[in-house]
Amino acid sequence: MRVLSKDTVDAIESLKKRYPTTLACTLPALHLAQKQLGFLSEDAEHDVAEVLDVPPARVHEVVTFYTMFHDHKVGRHVVKICRNLACQLRGADKVIAHAEKVLGIKCGETTADGRVTLEHEECLAACGTAPMLWHGMPGDGGSPGNETFVENLTEEKLEKFLRGLS
Amino acid sequence: MTNAADWAPKGFEQTLSKRWFVSDGWTYAGYVRDGGYEALRKCLGMQPDEIIDQVKKSNLRGRGGAGFPTGMKWGFVPKESKVPKYLVINADESEPGTYKDRYILSRDPHLLLEGCAIGAKAIGANKIYIYIRGEFGLPYRRIQHAVKEAYEKGIFGDSSMGSGYRIDCVVHRGAGAYICGEETALLESLEGKIGRPRLKPPFPAVKGAFAGPTSVNNVETIACVPLIFSRGVDWFLKQGSPGNGGPKLMCVSGHVERPGIYEIPNGYPANKFLELCGGVWKGRKLKGIQPGGSSTPVLKPQPCKALAPEGAPEHAWPLETDTPLDFDNVKKAGSMFGSAGMMVFDENTCMVRSLLTLANFYAHESCGQCTPCREGTGWVAKILYKLEHGEGTDADIAKLMSATDYMMGMTICVLADSIAMPVKSFFDKYRDEFMDHVRNKKCSFGDYAVEPTPYNFWEDATAERAS
Structure with missing residues (x-):
């Protein structure tokens, strides 16, 4: 993992049983990652993709599509x-x-x-x-x-x- | 604190909104004290066909906007399926003017969960996903709490209320995208993708979430379901108008004395409804209303032949803004009941500015998949900006009209239509105002003052303090 903490990774892992695919965990996983990091850097996207075993491009397009996800540093x-x-x-x-x-x-x-x-x-x-x-x-x-x-x-x-x- | 009776017609019994006024109405204990989960107990002992049949007879129609009969929608889900079936709740409330689902989620979440469990049993699904709007704070915390309670109390889990029927429920947060309120975009988003509407067919009933047969239903629709079984189909029919069963939550905003959520019988006349809201504020005249949310054509207080009895003389025609509030009548009046998010405009409102605000919204929210929508919404917004800022010409108005012609019915979903229809109706009915902007090379209306409502009962902060 480049930036995600063990707690965040564990929390994302525990999402997997809720959905039939790991891709479906993308939105909740990104919410968790953003809570830890404040915004979603390329490293964060990479880590989420790794935990979910999906292509990083899948995660990147989601980050850029939804307005609640920040791809650059924002205020507290x-x-x-x-x-x-x-x-x-x-x-x-x-x-x-x-x-x-x-x-x-x-x-x-x-x-x-x-x-x-x-x-x-x-x-x-x-x-x-x-x-x-x-x-x-x-x-x-x-x-x-x-x-x-x-x-x-x-x-x-x-x-x-x-x-x-x- | 406010009086519950202030938010319904005199003598009309509130059922969807009554627990909003009780401080622990959102808890399991509060819900069960009011007779909650008895309808589910009844339904768990029924055959799925019987449940669907009762819902069909109740004339319950989808409250999310389209007004599609709920029983029929459930009936489309195949009984036998090799892959899991799903019930998906659309709690991605984001149509401007609409804010009813937010209160069901935060102030009576167990009513929704009881309806969910009945719906799951009816279509033969063991899994429910509640797709809730990402920006929602209190509604998310409350529905999460309610789901946890429901598992603890055996409503959800391996054997719902001891019936042997397994029901699981997951609350899924969105992340900010109006388009995800469209049912197939919502399914894409639930699957972890960007929210782009799917081509239909296949319809979700055949191939929906994770390629399984799926019913996607609005929060208020599902919240009506327990009432059908606790009060009976006849009672439910009596709460509405022909073809439109049940009570209705009306969201009113804009220039009325008392904005808020009102519970009315389906078919309640709009003019009487405005009186219930204290009338147009400050004794001003009514300029128009959007009856069902931002994407519905505007209604003007002008005579409407379609609402009059056959052969009635013109002086006896009702006004468009007198329409009974249900799917069929609002359509006759030339608009749509949509999601019942009524926005009211007083005589000092600039209709060009209002339309520009809406156009900016749709341009922002277009997912970009279909060219007529991606480009059309942008052009409509640009032209309206010119008009509002005194730079518009006659040619711009012609361009505006032709742009909407290329948008309507040309795209996968109805987002493009959702701005094209208001553009056409605003221009048709307030043409003089548009022409004045061109002729005078400016907007003649003043700025709007900051004027919140005095009703803090409706604030999330108030609900959270009370708990």
């Missing part, structure tokens, strides 16, 4: 703000502009201290509590699924949330 916190229609009708454009102002970066960028990566997001199925954002910590080592929504955003609530991220 990833904050994605919904810009889709239901949120826009409730002021998402201003919320996004305010987040960019507070953090001093544009969507798609990471703060210089590596604290926060800010991104646009498309609809996250919280249209009744718009505007909203999604928060995740890709490399926190925890189990996948620790992500949270922050809903019914105002500019004040957003600012307090962003400043509270350590």
